[in-house]
Amino acid sequence: MRPGRADLHLHSTASDGTHSPEQLLRGAAQCGLEWIAICDHDTAPDPGAWATRAREYGLRTLPGIELGVYLSGESASLAAPGAADKLDAGEVPLLAYGADPLTGPLADLLAAARRDRHLRMLAMIDRLEETGVHVTWEQVSAGMAPDASPGRPHLAEALVHSGYASTIPAAFAQFIAPGRPGYVPRRRVDVEEALVAIRASGGVPVLAHPGLYADPRPLIEYLVTLGLKGLEVIHPEHSFAQIRGLMECARRLDLLPSGGSDFHGRTGEPPLGSIYVPAGWARDLRDASMEAPSIHDNPGGEW
Numbered sequence: 001m002r003p004g005r006a007d008l009h010l011h012s013t014a015s016d017g018t019h020s021p022e023q024l025l026r027g028a029a030q031c032g033l034e035w036i037a038i039c040d041h042d043t044a045p046d047p048g049a050w051a052t053r054a055r056e057y058g059l060r061t062l063p064g065i066e067l068g069v070y071l072s073g074e075s076a077s078l079a080a081p082g083a084a085d086k087l088d089a090g091e092v093p094l095l096a097y098g099a100d101p102l103t104g105p106l107a108d109l110l111a112a113a114r115r116d117r118h119l120r121m122l123a124m125i126d127r128l129e130e131t132g133v134h135v136t137w138e139q140v141s142a143g144m145a146p147d148a149s150p151g152r153p154h155l156a157e158a159l160v161h162s163g164y165a166s167t168i169p170a171a172f173a174q175f176i177a178p179g180r181p182g183y184v185p186r187r188r189v190d191v192e193e194a195l196v197a198i199r200a201s202g203g204v205p206v207l208a209h210p211g212l213y214a215d216p217r218p219l220i221e222y223l224v225t226l227g228l229k230g231l232e233v234i235h236p237e238h239s240f241a242q243i244r245g246l247m248e249c250a251r252r253l254d255l256l257p258s259g260g261s262d263f264h265g266r267t268g269e270p271p272l273g274s275i276y277v278p279a280g281w282a283r284d285l286r287d288a289s290m291e292a293p294s295i296h297d298n299p300g301g302e303w
Contacts, residue, residue: 006035006282007275008062009095009208009232009260013145015040015066016153018265020145021050024272029057031273035282037097037260039064039208042113042149044101062282065096065110066208068186069194078219086212088178092191092223095232095258098289099203106201109194114149116187121150128175128182133164152176153264168266195227204288206230206258210246211238217249224253229288234259234277236270256284 010024011017019027021038028036036059038050047063054061069092071079076090087093099106121140128135139158144150156171165171175182198205205228210216220231233246234257250257261275 004279005033005273005276006037006062006279007033007260007263007273008035008037008039008064008097008258008277008282008285009066009235010036010038010263010272011040011066011265012038013148014038014043014045015149016151016264019263021045022053024263025054025057025059027272029059031271033059033273033276034279035060035062037062037064037095037282039066039095040149041066041068041151042110042117043147044110046102047100060282062097062286063099063101065099065101065106067094067096067109067113067189067194067198068092069094069191070186070188071191072188075222078222080214082212082214088185090188092219093208094191094194094198095206095208095230096198096201096203097206097230097258097285099198099201101201104201105197106203109189109197112187113189117149117151120184120186121155123184124152124155124176124182127184131181133159133175133182135159135162135164155182191223192226195223199227202289204229204256204285206232206256206285208232209235209237209262211235211242216246220249220253220255224255228255230256230258230285232259233257234275235262236275237262256288257281258285 012019012021012024044065051061070090071092079090079092081087101107101110125135135158140154155176156168159165159171159175165174195205207228209232213219231246231250233243258281259277261270263272
């Protein structure tokens with residue numbers, strides 16, 4: 001292990017990653033990480049059980065979840081994406097660190113989001129069928145864990161495997177990006193509702209990959225007024241100039257920095273362990289979650 005390295009943004013087969021949580025633990029230990037956070041979309045394991053398993057690999061974990069929520073009304077213009085295929089208009093991905101995903105307001109929000117993801121996927125399959133593109137739920141779910149949260153990357157993989165697209169980006173561009181024939185928008189959970197639920201569940205809300213916005217600064221400043229506590233500074237799609245600017249923004253607004261590889265295990269991605277942040281960032285986020293006002297005890301125990 002190389003002390004001092006953390007990757008605080010990983011995805012597993014519980015959502016749209018290709019590696020099981022066990023494979024991520026093993027890989028993180030092999031490449032010398034000290035801390036990790038698996039931030040699957042709208043789902044999370046029991047933090048206590050997860051921390052116990054990680055310690056067997058010599059790792060420390062920070063419980064994490066990635067939520068895709070939205071700004072509404074006039075404020076939605078603050079979340080204009082820099083590229084249409086990366087984020088929906090008005091979408092605000094939040095990383096919730098240290099929150100209890102099993103009980104309370106966040107658990108209710110996650111359960112509703114998972115139901116919406118399943119219904120959305122079935123609706124997208126139906127829309128593609130209407131255009132002569134035949135992809136089944138069985139094909140989409142073939143590589144997913146039993147209780148995984150389905151997302152557009154799963155559908156894109158099925159389109160590639162079925163011969164309708166040559167690559168996952170091509171599947172998005174041709175079929176399932178906004179404005180394309182198979183696209184169905186998500187149920188729009190309000191960002192303020194999500195921030196309240198995260199904080200009430202003992203979590204620290206962090207804005208994910210802000211460099212994907214056309215101009216993240218007004219969005220960040222607005223979210224701070226709603227309770228945002230951190231900023232993902234390091235991300236594989238952030239340029240060095242963006243990283244410098246985001247770090248300065250975090251200091252100016254007294255936000256906790258975070259970062260990681262956003263690892264999904266797909267071809268062409270940076271390998272696990274190649275993008276990391278100081279372990280001190282993980283400890284600061286852990287400490288902030290333990291100090292957060294919560295309706296119940298932090299479930300993660302001794303992380």
